[in-house]
Amino acid sequence: MRVIIAGCGRVGATLAVQLVAEGNDVRLIDRSGRARRRLPAGFPGRFHEGNGYSRTVLEAAGIEHADAFVAVTSGDNSNIVSARTAKETYRVPIVLARIYDPGRADLYRELGIPTIAGVRWTVHQIHRMLLHRHLTPELAFGxxxxxxxxxxxxxxxxxxxxxxxxxxxxxxxxxxxxxxRSIVPAHSTLAERGDLVTFAVAATSLGRLRGFLDKELGT
Structure with missing residues (x-):
């Protein structure tokens, strides 16, 4: 998966490191060249200096072939403009944006752009939405x-x-x-075709659950 991240702050850098460790092609954009220092030595992804809503910078980062775009700069205005550009101009399949002002959530929603708020759980939320989007979240704890x-x-x-x-x-x-009809399963409950199952799962184990559910018979 090619992921372009606008904003190489704490969230953007942490997310980038996690994604490249999982084999994804990650391109970072930040208006400050010094933001590159937040990345570890030998980071295999690319870094582009400039604004995340600049078409020149976006195209240099390869947005025309991107699978996902994540806007996590320090400003809501920059995030919404860059996310909207990625979604409407370049038709990137997955576009996510961080939001600081909850009052703007409706605007993002009208544009069809999922938002992530808060600080401590932002990376977990974005990671889940990028790689495990077919597992529909019902509720999060802690x-x-x-x-x-x-x-x-x-x-x-x-x-x-x-x-x-x-x-x-x-x-x-x-x-x-x-x-x-909803039922609470017993240890002896057998799966039936068409069952819709609710799992309680550690966020760090979503990959394991996805692999289990994607497993084909005999593999």
Missing amino acids: NGETLLVRSQLPGYLTGRHLIECEVDGEIRVVEITRAG
Whole structure:
């Protein structure tokens, strides 16, 4: 996945390091060249100096082939302009923006741009929305360390005990919606085709859950 991050502050730099460690192609944009110092030595991603809403800078960063754009500068105005440019001009599939003024949330919503607020859990939220967007979040606890997510079960699990989906200390099955009715599963409950399952999962284990749900029969 090619991800362009506008803003190399604490959030942008932390997110970039996490994404490149997972094998993603990351390009950072910041108006201050000194922001590069927040990146570790040997950081494999690219850094571009300039404004995140400048088309010249965006194109130099490869936005025409980007899979995602994240605006996490220190200003709401810069974030909304750059996010809107990425979404409307370059048709980037995934566009996310950090917001500082909750009063502007409706504006972002009208533009179809998901927003992330707060400080401590911003990186976790953006990371989840980028890489685990098919796991629909229902609720987050604490600072986003534990999540409730829902997903259809893959066909290969039909007839198996739902407890097989669990990992001690990481993933728990807490609810099933079956034929329009919600039930709390017992240890002996078997999965049925079409089950919509709610998982309590550690944010750091979303990749493990995704891999489990994407697993094909016999692999």
